[in-house]
Amino acid sequence: MSTANQKSARELIADLCDGLLQPEDRAKLTELLREDPLLQNEYLDQAMVDGLLRYELGIDRPTIPSQFFAPPRNNLIKLTLGTLVVALLVSLFLGGYSWFDKNRLVDIPVQLSNNSFERDLGISLTPISSGWYGDEAQSVVGDQGHLAPHGNRMLQFVRSLHQPSNECEIYQLIDLSAVTDTSRREPLFLEAKMVANVRANGEKTSYLIALELYTYSELSELDIVLAPDRLGKNVRVSSHKIAADSDPESWQEVKLVMPLPNDSRYGIVKISAHESGTGADGKYQEVFVDNVQIRMTNKEVF
């Protein structure tokens, strides 16, 4: 590809991706692409990244046929957030009118979808549906004597086939907008807890299980797609990690409390498993979590 053609070709490819290609330039681009297999690859690179970004970030995300699937992502997010808002408002109403009474214990459960993993996760890379998203994980009934401590099923982290890693992370978006109020005077706290168990997969392998909460005053779709711990603005975080114990039958409680900033509108709960050491044999199927709960209070109960 000559330098002169390269510049011209790149401008034309950019125009095509951005919807700016003029009809008279189409023939020129076709001619350049015909002549040059490397340029064909470059075009496909550009168009593929453009297409992935359009779908992943939103502008061209179409509706998936409803007869086969749940509603599209935008509607589901709205539906989920709407449901949460209603649930929280009902909780506030049932809690009485003394919300601002300093002596009253505020204790509002924050609704999580599939919090004890009784349904299949249907986990997605992006929050395409309500519920958990992130790395690969599954809902399981039990495994070699490990039974779910709550309900019939529990979460099992899975090593990704596509991108094997020693970390497995899943997230769920939560809406706090109905209960956070920039004018309130008393502090509020978010409490989160879950139970976890690990059957070590080798003598030299160790595990950490973590529960983390992030709150945001603003949250864009791009932020949601990206991992919350990599975000730099408007984010507060609190976390608790436990190390796997030597007893494969025991469940440990993981819990945390974080002060809830007044301007918090959204939150993300993150559950993760971190594996280290040299004993990993690639299975990574021995980390279980169950019964994730979040509540909002005006007193630190833990």
Added chain:
Amino acid sequence: MDRSSDEFMLLLTKAQSSIYACIFSLHPDPVAASDLLQETNLTLCRKAEDFEKGTNFTAWATRIARYHVLNYRRKLKREKAIFEPDLFEELCVVQEQRSDELDRYLHALRDCLQHLPPAHRQLLQERYTSEGSVSALASQQGKTVSAISQLLYRIRQSLMDCIYRKVQEANL
């Protein structure tokens, strides 16, 4: 595989971005690409039983997507088809060679996005999340349309370089 099974729904949901990108790169018209994705989804559901469990779902799905693009082009008047037939076939061949890697590309893209300079990430957000046209972005930033278009080109190129690097590292 049963089309109503959770496993099939999960595979199809996860593959949506890659199928869309495949369609868009062969026919870069966003409206048509969205329609073609829906048609492809319906075909995939109808043909779910043909999918062999354990094989590459995205490669199978994008092959069917290419048939849909081909079929769509047949109905188009020649001047509406963005690429001439011979060039379209060449692009299909190159794209098919990549289809086994599409899932890895998507994983790598998400990681690469996190490492973009904040200004570039912001520009992508405005372009792709907020439905900002290149013209609107140029006007907003006091730059020419061509300058914004070329900047987006370079950002996409750097993302692709990052994707290749990460996929290569994963293959080592």
